[in-house]
Amino acid sequence: MRDMNAEYVTQVVLDSYAGVTDERLKEILGELIPRLHDLIRAVKLTPTEWKTAMDFLQVAGKVTSDQRNEFILLSDLLGVSAVVDLVDGDTDEGATMGTLLGPFYVPGQPDLPSGSDLIRDNPGEPVVVQGQVRSANGKPIPGARLEIWQNSPIGLYTMQDPNQPDDNLRCTLHADETGSYSFSTVKPVSYCVRDDAAGGRLTRAAGRDTWRPAHIHFMVSADGHKRLITQGSCLAEGIFS
Numbered sequence: 001m002r003d004m005n006a007e008y009v010t011q012v013v014l015d016s017y018a019g020v021t022d023e024r025l026k027e028i029l030g031e032l033i034p035r036l037h038d039l040i041r042a043v044k045l046t047p048t049e050w051k052t053a054m055d056f057l058q059v060a061g062k063v064t065s066d067q068r069n070e071f072i073l074l075s076d077l078l079g080v081s082a083v084v085d086l087v088d089g090d091t092d093e094g095a096t097m098g099t100l101l102g103p104f105y106v107p108g109q110p111d112l113p114s115g116s117d118l119i120r121d122n123p124g125e126p127v128v129v130q131g132q133v134r135s136a137n138g139k140p141i142p143g144a145r146l147e148i149w150q151n152s153p154i155g156l157y158t159m160q161d162p163n164q165p166d167d168n169l170r171c172t173l174h175a176d177e178t179g180s181y182s183f184s185t186v187k188p189v190s191y192c193v194r195d196d197a198a199g200g201r202l203t204r205a206a207g208r209d210t211w212r213p214a215h216i217h218f219m220v221s222a223d224g225h226k227r228l229i230t231q232g233s234c235l236a237e238g239i240f241s
C-alpha cells in the first residue's frame with residue numbers, strides 16, 4: 001500500500017466492482033468513479049471540505065421522507081434533473097418537452113372523472129383547465145391518465161401544510177375517448193421552495209432566491225406511450241398553457 005496514490009486508487013476501486021453483473025450498473029459506475037475522482041483531484045478537495053459535503057448530504061437525508069425528498073430538490077437546483085429529462089427526450093421528435101418532477105409529487109391520488117371540481121373549500125381565483133392529450137403524430141390518446149398536483153392559494157403544497165387534506169388540489173383524471181380532459185381549480189400562486197435544509201444552504205451560498213412561478217403539474221401516461229411530466233404556467237387571468 002506504500003505505493004498507493006490518488007491516481008492509482010481510481011483503478012483499484014474500479015477493479016473492486018469488476019464483478020458487477022448488471023451491465024447498465026457496471027457502465028454507470030465505470031463512468032462515475034473516474035469522473036468523481038477526477039473532480040476531487042482537479043479541485044484538490046480537502047478533508048475538511050469532504051466532511052462538509054458529507055454533513056450536507058446528512059442534512060438532506062434527515063429531512064427526506066415519503067412526503068418530502070430533499071435529494072430531488074438538490075437535483076433540481078444543480079440542474080441534474082433538467083439534464084436527465086433533456087437527454088431522455090432528445091429523440092422524442094414532435095413531443096412536448098418534459099419538465100421537472102419536483103419534490104412535491106405524491107403517487108396514489110384519488111381517481112376523479114374529467115370535469116371534476118378540485119376547488120372545494122379553497123379560497124382564491126377559480127379557473128378552468130382543459131386540454132387534449134395527443135401523441136407526437138397529433139392523434140388523440142383516448143383514456144390517457146393525468147396525475148395533477150399544485151400548491152394552494154397560500155403557496156403551500158399538501159405535505160407542507162397540516163391543515164390541508166392529503167388530496168387537496170390533487171387528483172388523477174382520465175381523458176375521454178377524444179383525449180380531452182378538463183377540471184376546475186383555484187389559481188396557483190408563486191412560492192418559495194423550502195430553504196430550511198440542504199437546498200436552502202446551497203441557494204444561500206450561491207446568493208440565489210428560491211422563488212418559483214405559479215404552475216400546475218401534470219404527469220401524463222398511456223399504454224404504448226412514453227410518460228410525460230410537464231407543467232402548466234399561468235400566462236394570463238384564468239388561462240394556463
